[in-house]
Amino acid sequence: MQAVHFQRVTLDDAFWSPRLQLSASTALLHQWRQLETSGCITNFRLAAGLTQGLHSGWFFADSDAYKWLDAAARFSFAYTFSAVDNHMQQLILLIESAQTPDGYLYTYNQLLFPGSRWQNLQIEHELYCHGHLIEAAIAHFEATKTEPLLQVATRAADLVCETFLGKGAAFTPGHEEIEIALLRLYQLSGQAHYLEMATQFLEQRGGLGPIRFAMHMLRENARVNRRTKIREQQNSNFQREHPAQHSETILPKTNQAIIPRWSRERFLLGGLFGTYFQQHAPIRHQSEAVGHAVRFTYLQTAIAMLIHLTGDYSLIPSLVTRWKDVISKKSYISGGIGSLPISEAFGRAYELDPASAYAETCAALGSMFWNWEMTLLEPDAAYADQFEHLLYNAALVGIGQDMTRYLYNNPLQNNNGLHREPWFEIPCCPSNLARTWAALPGYIYTHKDETLWIHQFIGSSFEHRLPSGQAVGIKVESSLPWQGNVRIQVDPENPADFTLNVRIPSWCPHVSITLNGRDYPFISPAIMMNPPTASGFDPREAQYVAIQHTWQNGDVLQLDLSMPIILHIPHPRVKSCRAKVAVTRGPLLYCLEAEDNPGVDIFEIVLNPNSLKARFHADLFGGVTVLDGHSTSGQALTFIPYAWWANRADTRMTAYVGLGISDQTIEKE
Numbered sequence: 001m002q003a004v005h006f007q008r009v010t011l012d013d014a015f016w017s018p019r020l021q022l023s024a025s026t027a028l029l030h031q032w033r034q035l036e037t038s039g040c041i042t043n044f045r046l047a048a049g050l051t052q053g054l055h056s057g058w059f060f061a062d063s064d065a066y067k068w069l070d071a072a073a074r075f076s077f078a079y080t081f082s083a084v085d086n087h088m089q090q091l092i093l094l095i096e097s098a099q100t101p102d103g104y105l106y107t108y109n110q111l112l113f114p115g116s117r118w119q120n121l122q123i124e125h126e127l128y129c130h131g132h133l134i135e136a137a138i139a140h141f142e143a144t145k146t147e148p149l150l151q152v153a154t155r156a157a158d159l160v161c162e163t164f165l166g167k168g169a170a171f172t173p174g175h176e177e178i179e180i181a182l183l184r185l186y187q188l189s190g191q192a193h194y195l196e197m198a199t200q201f202l203e204q205r206g207g208l209g210p211i212r213f214a215m216h217m218l219r220e221n222a223r224v225n226r227r228t229k230i231r232e233q234q235n236s237n238f239q240r241e242h243p244a245q246h247s248e249t250i251l252p253k254t255n256q257a258i259i260p261r262w263s264r265e266r267f268l269l270g271g272l273f274g275t276y277f278q279q280h281a282p283i284r285h286q287s288e289a290v291g292h293a294v295r296f297t298y299l300q301t302a303i304a305m306l307i308h309l310t311g312d313y314s315l316i317p318s319l320v321t322r323w324k325d326v327i328s329k330k331s332y333i334s335g336g337i338g339s340l341p342i343s344e345a346f347g348r349a350y351e352l353d354p355a356s357a358y359a360e361t362c363a364a365l366g367s368m369f370w371n372w373e374m375t376l377l378e379p380d381a382a383y384a385d386q387f388e389h390l391l392y393n394a395a396l397v398g399i400g401q402d403m404t405r406y407l408y409n410n411p412l413q414n415n416n417g418l419h420r421e422p423w424f425e426i427p428c429c430p431s432n433l434a435r436t437w438a439a440l441p442g443y444i445y446t447h448k449d450e451t452l453w454i455h456q457f458i459g460s461s462f463e464h465r466l467p468s469g470q471a472v473g474i475k476v477e478s479s480l481p482w483q484g485n486v487r488i489q490v491d492p493e494n495p496a497d498f499t500l501n502v503r504i505p506s507w508c509p510h511v512s513i514t515l516n517g518r519d520y521p522f523i524s525p526a527i528m529m530n531p532p533t534a535s536g537f538d539p540r541e542a543q544y545v546a547i548q549h550t551w552q553n554g555d556v557l558q559l560d561l562s563m564p565i566i567l568h569i570p571h572p573r574v575k576s577c578r579a580k581v582a583v584t585r586g587p588l589l590y591c592l593e594a595e596d597n598p599g600v601d602i603f604e605i606v607l608n609p610n611s612l613k614a615r616f617h618a619d620l621f622g623g624v625t626v627l628d629g630h631s632t633s634g635q636a637l638t639f640i641p642y643a644w645w646a647n648r649a650d651t652r653m654t655a656y657v658g659l660g661i662s663d664q665t666i667e668k669e
């Protein structure tokens with residue numbers, strides 16, 4: 001099926017519209033200031049020869065500027081903020097000036113190791129940065145229909161193709177992203193060499209085998225260590241020669257989770273033998289979710305895109321097997337993935353400790369990208385359902401209510417002082433969130449032939465063209481995530497036969513549907529029962545209901561989705577959560593935060609599951625639905641939506657509470 005591009009969809013949603021507005025203004029301006037303060041933008045000035053100094057930040061710092069630009073460009077189509085626009089134009093000029101005549105642009109090498117290119121493809125992020133440059137340029141071209149930045153990106157992409165086409169498995173990137181970018185550039189331009197290059201990067205991946213990869217990594221690691229020493233020497237020389245210019249910005253570390261035993265050793269082994277990079281086997285033979293979680297999701301996204309573009313369905317079985325592995329055994333109840341700090345990677349099946357959870361925001365975003373591409377491949381409501389679950393929980397939690405403070409790792413339990421920060425030493429998540437928010441209207445609708453799908457109930461409208469050429473207006477009004485009332489108005493020019501599929505979410509056991517005020521009888525397709533998942537949440541319980549109708553101007557479809565409080569009991573193999581339960585209502589996961597529960601030991605209390613009641617609290621965070629209840633000993637409890645935690649002073653929090661009974665998932669109206 002085909003997506004409806006976000007530029008064709010007008011968002012009008014009580015929950016999401018204010019968030020996108022603030023993302024396009026407050027968040028982007030805050031992020032720009034941080035990029036300037038941390039030296040990220042100045043790296044481009046230095047590479048362009050406009051000033052003198054040293055490279056700042058990590059070897060992937062360029063990508064943070066590109067993702068910011070990607071977000072600003074996407075937002076610029078629907079939101080106009082002159083300050084953001086000025087920064088965007090300034091950055092584009094810098095990027096143009098910093099690029100070498102043959103298309104190379106990687107300030108880390110240009111400034112620190114001039115003349116050196118493509119030396120450390122696993123550890124450093126040269127191709128990753130070029131990928132984000134290409135994605136930003138596509139966003140800018142789509143928003144403005146002007147070509148200067150696209151020409152920069154095309155030169156870079158052509159250089160990548162000239163350099164790597166025809167090469168083998170040793171020349172595949174350590175951090176996937178370039179594949180997504182090249183496939184998107186192929187979609188835009190129709191130029192076959194971008195498709196060929198992306199296909200090669202994907203199909204050659206894992207081709208070295210673990211032993212040869214280990215030898216390769218030992219050599220690369222030695223080179224990177226030598227570079228680190230050279231860089232340290234350059235830094236100290238510069239500081240000695242230019243004491244007045246030295247002002248080091250100390251940023252918060254990203255990973256502040258509790259570190260389980262053997263984390264570092266597991267990281268080293270995964271890096272050595274390739275699982276960390278998903279380089280341990282060819283993609284068709286990879287059957288489990290392994291390694292760095294962001295890398296993993298970007299790889300799966302690219303594979304799904306490749307299938308969609310080429311029709312190579314032989315890649316689907318292993319892709320679906322990995323999806324099931326994530327859903328069944330490796331997802332937290334928030335939808336977050338990656339349970340190992342340090343390596344930021346998947347752990348073993350059911351290794352999902354809520355306190356040490358890494359669950360990086362970018363991994364949630366990558367997982368959303370992947371589930372969206374799966375939606376385009378197969379009409380299975382599980383993918384859109386998982387997308388919704390990630391959106392409202394594992395992704396939304398990454399940004400604070402003021403839109404300027406962030407979480408990098410997102411544990412399900414916090415008793416060690418983790419709190420939101422305005423920026424990080426590795427600031428990959430804030431701009432990734434912004435560009436995803438900007439594209440949110442594009443994740444709502446798809447179509448194929450005479451059939452239209454509504455995957456997300458987010459207030460919005462767009463004009464659809466049926467294959468006959470007739471225009472149909474579609475307008476969705478929604479009270480999610482607080483209530484389950486959805487109104488869909490359909491306005492064809494003339495009466496038209498087509499099918500409208502709407503997703504009945506996994507969290508909704510009862511739905512009533514009316515068409516123009518009359519009950520619309522429908523038969524729920526049988527849902528295949530699956531073994532219990534690690535988290536207790538299973539998106540495979542979602543389904544599409546097909547509304548076949550001769551639509552007339554002004555037809556109104558009304559959905560009343562029940563929104564019970566659901567208690568999710570983790571799989572018994574999740575040892576750290578035994579006798580605990582997580583609580584959801586609608587698409588939202590809930591948690592206990594110390595601020596709302598004075599005098600309660602939130603980590604030790606035992607919940608009376610029959611006590612929970614939903615209440616809209618108008619004075620909290622501008623209005624949220626909280627859950628009131630009490631413990632088995634009678635202590636009053638208030639749960640807030642998980643994504644809202646860490647916005648106040650006391651950030652002790654748990655999404656798991658003790659449960660006095662041991663039953664399977666319990667529903668409570």
Ligand SMILES: [Zn+2]
Pocket residue numbers: 360361362363427428429430432
């Ligand atoms: Zn990130």
